[in-house]
Amino acid sequence: MGQERLLERANEKFEQYSFSPAIDIYKKVLDKGYVSAEVLKKLGNAYYFNADYKEAAAIFERLVKEFPENVEEEEFFKYAQSLKSLGDYDASQKVMDQFLEMTSGDRRALNLDRARDYMAEIRKNSGRYTISDFPQNTEYSEFAPSFYEQGLIFASDRDTGNLAKYRHTWNSKDFLDLYEIKGEIKKGVGVVKLGDNINTRLHESTSITTKDGNIMYFTRNNVVEGKYAKDAEGFIRLKIFRAKRIDGQWLEIEDLPFNSDAYSVAHPALSPDEKTLYFASDMPGSIGASDIFMVTINDDGTFGAPENLGPNINTEARETFPFVTANETLYFSSDGHPGLGGLDIFGTKIKRKDFTGNVMNVGEPANSNKDDFTYIIDEETKEGFFASNREGGLGNDDIYAFVENEPLIFDCVQKITGTVRDKISNMVLVGATVKVLNEDNEELTTTFTDSNGEYSLVLDCNQGNFVRALMEGYTPFEEYIGVSDGKPKIIDFYLERDQVTAGYGDDLAKLLQLSTIYFAFDKYDITKRSEIEIQKVIAAMEKYPSLKIKVNAHTDSRGPAAYNLWLSQKRAEATVAYMIAKGIAADRLSSEGYGETRPLNECVDGVRCSAEKHDVNRRSEFIIQE
Incomplete structure (x- = not known):
């Protein structure tokens, strides 16, 4: 027979036997009662990926019940998703809970209360800033910078001489005033106090103004008719006030409606569209010592109801001094999120008022082992300011200028x-x-x-x-x-392949991805473990009655060569005998043992090899015959 005819016949045979190892073979094996974790996984995955969720759920259920020690994360997930697709939400959630339990080891890696390596995260975001001194620092306190027209507004007690060591608490008693820097900030030209309507003999600190400079929100001590007002415990609380600039003066100063004598409301910040006011408070509904809240500013200037930003941002400790950028990144200070010590500065994306994003420490040198707070940044110029009471400053609190050289990495x-x-x-x-x-x-x-x-x-x-x-x-x-x-x-x-097409000379063991056909040491009896693998071949032969197979058995090189040849022949014959006993006609089967004569690697007599390498040569082949 010429070469072309041989090739033609081979192609004919190649197209003759086509089957799906994932469903055709494994379902038939399973229907016969030969079950293993591998068969259930293969069949369950096949149904899942073909969107047959009813069959997938049934198979995964068997897998979980019969082989719980062999169920991996992926199978739990697919089982849960299959149940959800069938509308069985309660059962789906129970399975998903098992899935989450299995994956909790991964989650611990990035969760502080489960040994999260937060210092690695801080180091990742460190080194992004160039820090410089602020020309207007004094031996007193300067903090709370905010952008105003071409300059800045900041808070200081320089004219009162009362160091602001209490400025992190809600009962601040020191006398802080607001100052404006006119002209170029870095040169500190034209530093003046804001008007008497803003600065009083009381305490004024953090502020924010609208883009047009005509409305200001600022923090002041709680005062009633010119006198301090104390709460039931004797503390002087803080409130946010709103002022309007009319003919160059700040007038019509009003107490915001959600202020209270019983708790503090302080440190205002505006959203880019100026329709939302963010602030810090310990009002009812707070999670910790102070939380960040938001409130809607209506078109007529009234306000909605304050809303807590939630547990992703707020902790049981202090979250305070919010600032929102043009691209809706919220920066704030906290001693509840993992940090370097004291208050650290953090950032999180809040677009579309989504407060579930990653909260990231901005890293050194903006953060230190002291208090770092009142961070602001112009995202266009990458320039900004923050305050700190770190070592090396002139006063108790100092303002520092910075340039952000690289963006904060919010996402892992x-x-x-x-x-x-x-x-x-x-x-x-x-x-x-x-x-x-x-x-x-x-x-x-x-x-x-x-x-x-x-x-x-x-x-x-x-x-x-x-x-x-x-x-x-x-x-x-x-x-x-x-x-x-x-x-x-x-x-x-x-x-x-979802459809395996085979022909003359192909090895069904490879096409069906059979596991090794194992025999007991020095034995040639078919083991229970190997029955399932041989049943896959039987299933293919039952589907195609014309399919003929030659079983080749091989050993490794350990032991005498003559003995290995004899043993391999016995194992090949035992495999054929098993298949005949299961209903395959004898004339469709043949066998041959090759011993150690056809190794797949270098492990022959005289060559030292690992057990794993020797195992490669211990194999059975199921070769398709003409």
Whole structure:
């Protein structure tokens, strides 16, 4: 027979046997009562990726009940998602709780109360600032800078001589005034007190003005008819006042309606559209010693009801001195979030009033082991100011100027790279899709493999993600990545064909991805463990009655060569006998033992090899015959 005819016949056979190892084979094996964790996983995944959630849920349920020690995170997730898709939300949540328990080890890595390495996070954001002195610092206290027209407004007790050591508490008794720097800030030209309507014999501190400079919100001691007003415990609380600039003077100063004699409201900040006022308070509904709140400013100048920003931002300790940038980044000071000591400065994105984003320490040198607070920044120029009582200052509190050289990294970004290959041939798959999905099965990003079968993507490592590889003609596969430290990770995918087409000379052991057919030492009896693997071959032969197989058995090089040859022949014959006993006609089967004569690696007589390398040569082949 000529070469062309042989090739033609081989192609005919190649197209003749086509089956799905994921469903056709594994379902038939399972229906016969041969069950293992691997079979259930394969079948459950096949149903899941084909959106047959009813069958997927049933198979994953069996997996969890019969092989609980073999269930991995991905199976719990897919089981929960399958139940959710069927509308069984209660059962889905119970399974999802098990999934979250399994992934809690990853979450501990980035959670302070579970040994989170927060110092590594602080170091990551450190070194981004160039710090310089503020020309207007004195031996007294200067703090609370705020942008005003071309200059600044800041608070100081320079004219009263009362050091502001109480300025972090709600019962500040020292006399602070507000000052304006006119002209170029760095030169400190034209520093003047604001008018008497703003500055009184009482305490005024933090302030914010509208962009047009016509409305100011500022903090002042609680006062009634020119006298301090104390709460039930004898403390003088703080309030926010609003003033209007009319003909160059601050007039119509009013006490905001959500102020109280019983608690403090202080440190105002405005949203970019100036329709929301942020502030600090210990009002009812606070989580800690002081929380950050927001309140809507209505078009007619009235206010809505104050709202707490929630537990992602507020802690049981102090959150205070908010500032909101043009791009809606909220900066504030806290001694409740992990820091370097005292109050540290933190940032978080709050676009669309979403207060669930990562709260990030801005790092050194803006933060120190002392109190660091009243941070402001112009995102366009990258210039800003903050105050600190750190060592080396002129007074109790000093203002520092800075330039931000690199942006604050809010998100934990992890780079994932790898290749996508055919599991059988090891060929790279060009144009394969690689997706990132969150734990709610929502697609976050998609990329494709290049001409080398390689892909690259980034994901948010502050949450659990699934990286899924897909290719037409292949069964999808995914890997779960829990919360991590953001270090780059390589994930190579080996996809199985959803339809395996086989022909003359192909090894069904490879096409079906059979596990090793194990025999007891020095024995040739079929073990329970190996029955399941052989049943997969039987399933393929039952589907295609014309399929003929030759069973080849191989040993490793350990032991005498003649004995290995005899033993391998016995094992090949035992495999054939088992298949005949299960209903496969004898004329469709043949066998041969090769002993140690056909190794797949260098492990021959006289060569020292590990047990793992020897195991590669201990194999059974199921070769398709003409």
